[in-house]
Amino acid sequence: MLELTNLSKTYNQHQIFKGLNLAVPTGEILTIVGPSGIGKTTFLKIIAGLLAADEGELTLDGQSLALDGQRKGADVGVIFQDFNLFPQYTVLENITLAPRLVNRLNAIASERAAKKLLGELDLLDQQNQYPFELSGGQKQRVAIARALAMQPRILAYDEPTSGLDEASTERVIQIINDLQEQGVTQLIVTHDLPFVEALDSRILDFAQFTREARNDV
Incomplete structure (x- = not known):
């Protein structure tokens, strides 16, 4: 609550x-x-x-x-309107960065958890791509996966469908x-x-x- x-x-x-x-x-x-x-x-x-x-x-x-x-x-995990993905990192790196740096999760565990999320969000094929290579919908799902990787108790979205197609x-x-x-x-x-x-x-x-x-x- x-x-x-x-x-x-x-x-x-x-x-x-x-x-x-x-x-x-x-x-x-x-x-x-x-x-x-x-x-x-x-x-x-x-x-x-x-x-x-x-x-x-x-x-x-x-x-x-x-x-x-x-x-x-x-x-509280936040998904921003402009996604705020790190352009210099791949999809997988974007998702594993905070768990490793903040939660001190080792590389193997953080990648395993990230790939599980990517699988659930139909993004496994994009794990080694960079944000500029993704569509708006894919970026949104990566942003959701990144937030979920920190295991928040609440997810907060700012205009999650802005600029997305149907x-x-x-x-x-x-x-x-x-x-x-x-x-x-x-x-x-x-x-x-x-x-x-x-x-x-x-x-x-x-x-x-x-x-x-x-x-x-």
């Missing part, structure tokens, strides 16, 4: 959201929708520990997680649904409403939090 209590964030003296309270049960897909520029990605980065909150509390399965923007753990979008939907069946909690920021409708998710209109913040100012 992910629980947020009284979460607030101000940026450049602008109150983005204030007193945000939210609970996300384990295994739920929460799709976060709303107009551009209202703070959805900022919210996602705070959950992931990449950006500091002004105040509030975050707990995951009863364990308190830091909100100072300097969290070291891999409890076939690649359907593949991402299948992956997200499969992960839900495995009990993985997933947070998804998106503008793609047909994509949202294809998921068994709870929809959160983030505009409600920004309206509340404006009303409190």
